[in-house]
Amino acid sequence: MGKLLVTRSSMPPIDEYMEEIQELWDTHWLTNMGVKHRKLQEELKSYLGVSNVELLTNGHMALELTMQAMNLHGEVITTPFTFASTTHAIVRNGLTPVFCDIRPDDFTMDVDKIESLITDQTCAIVPVHVYGNICNVEEIEQIAHKYGLKVIYDAAHAFGETYEGRGVGTFGDASCFSFHATKVFHTIEGGAVCFADEEFGLNLYRLKNFGIRGPEVVDGVGANAKMNEFCAAMGICNLRHLGGELEKRKKVAERYRSHLEGIEGIQLNPVQQDVKQNYAYFPAVFDEKVYGASRNEVFEKLAEKGIGARKYFYPLTNTYDCYHGKYDARLTPVALHISKRILTLPMYADLAMEDVDRICETIKECRK
Numbered sequence: 224m225g226k227l228l229v230t231r232s233s234m235p236p237i238d239e240y241m242e243e244i245q246e247l248w249d250t251h252w253l254t255n256m257g258v259k260h261r262k263l264q265e266e267l268k269s270y271l272g273v274s275n276v277e278l279l280t281n282g283h284m285a286l287e288l289t290m291q292a293m294n295l296h297g298e299v300i301t302t303p304f305t306f307a308s309t310t311h312a313i314v315r316n317g318l319t320p321v322f323c324d325i326r327p328d329d330f331t332m333d334v335d336k337i338e339s340l341i342t343d344q345t346c347a348i349v350p351v352h353v354y355g356n357i358c359n360v361e362e363i364e365q366i367a368h369k370y371g372l373k374v375i376y377d378a379a380h381a382f383g384e385t386y387e388g389r390g391v392g393t394f395g396d397a398s399c400f401s402f403h404a405t406k407v408f409h410t411i412e413g414g415a416v417c418f419a420d421e422e423f424g425l426n427l428y429r430l431k432n433f434g435i436r437g438p439e440v441v442d443g444v445g446a447n448a449k450m451n452e453f454c455a456a457m458g459i460c461n462l463r464h465l466g467g468e469l470e471k472r473k474k475v476a477e478r479y480r481s482h483l484e485g486i487e488g489i490q491l492n493p494v495q496q497d498v499k500q501n502y503a504y505f506p507a508v509f510d511e512k513v514y515g516a517s518r519n520e521v522f523e524k525l526a527e528k529g530i531g532a533r534k535y536f537y538p539l540t541n542t543y544d545c546y547h548g549k550y551d552a553r554l555t556p557v558a559l560h561i562s563k564r565i566l567t568l569p570m571y572a573d574l575a576m577e578d579v580d581r582i583c584e585t586i587k588e589c590r591k
């Protein structure tokens with residue numbers, strides 16, 4: 224039996240990609256907002272149902288430059304139950320992360336705990352639609368409005384999702400997507416920011432291109448985060464096949480559920496009301512006392528059989544070595560509890576049903 228990784232990148236048919244990049248050999252225009260960049264930008268605007276999309280080199284730069292383009296100072300309320308990028312983007316902007324706990328059922332920011340964390344230094348809220356679970360966007364909007372805060376969603380897990388028929392990228396002041404090879408939709412490496420405010424968009428556009436305003440004017444301390452033509456072409460191809468990929472992911476998720484749903488001591492991702500899901504991840508929380516096996520035992524047992532699950536997200540970002548002594552993870556007890564018990568199982572479009580069966584049998588064998 225071959226090894227299984229937690230994810231496997233989708234690839235378009237090679238001929239299709241070759242055809243898409245063919246004209247780059249005629250034009251010799253390889254980066255700096257060329258035809259593929261503009262085409263993908265337009266297609267994503269319509270696919271995501273948003274008014275503006277800026278394409279970038281990766282999801283991390285999307286977060287980092289969004290915060291810079293908003294000229295934020297002070298404290299940012301965020302979640303520690305996320306990928307390194309979310310917290311690092313805040314810190315690398317010279318901002319102070321203030322960690323809010325998460326909900327035990329869908330792992331998103333617990334909106335009832337936001338207001339008590341707001342001070343006169345607070346400038347923004349950076350929540351994460353973790354595993355594609357949509358945050359309580361209504362409540363977050365109300366709080367942000369009441370206190371005059373910016374809202375930047377880390378939507379890296381939520382590509383293509385809708386809530387009450389609205390594209391997830393339309394919530395908040397900006398939503399940041401990752402198009403990394405491991406994500407539901409990818410451009411090899413890549414990312415995007417969706418937003419409504421045109422002036423913010425202009426700032427962001429300049430920051431991704433060294434802060435250049437015109438041929439002789441550089442008035443921003445920008446970075447270089449332009450998506451190149453080969454990555455954009457990959458995105459154009461992948462977007463064509465996304466519908467089919469999502470259908471396959473849905474079948475994988477259903478197969479997992481048919482095995483694991485209702486087992487005492489295993490908590491699965493909730494199915495949220497009014498959300499069109501993207502089946503990006505398949506997390507499961509193991510309660511050792513009830514289930515009879517710990518997350519780590521299940522992880523080890525799967526690894527022995529060549530099945531690569533991931534302890535995602537463990538450790539919490541507020542316990543990272545690089546932040547040693549700075550934050551107190553005891554202040555986010557639910558996140559701490561979940562991070563010690565959660566495992567994301569292999570999930571990708573081409574995962575075979577027999578493999579899902581084998582993974583679930585292995586999980587069941589762990590019970591003492």
Ligand SMILES: *Cc1c(COP(=O)(O)O)cnc(C)c1O
Nearest residue numbers: 281282283306308379401402403
């Ligand atoms: C993948 C990811 C990012 C970073 O995206 P890259 O494109 O890899 O830079 C940020 N936040 C979350 C939650 C992610 O999963």
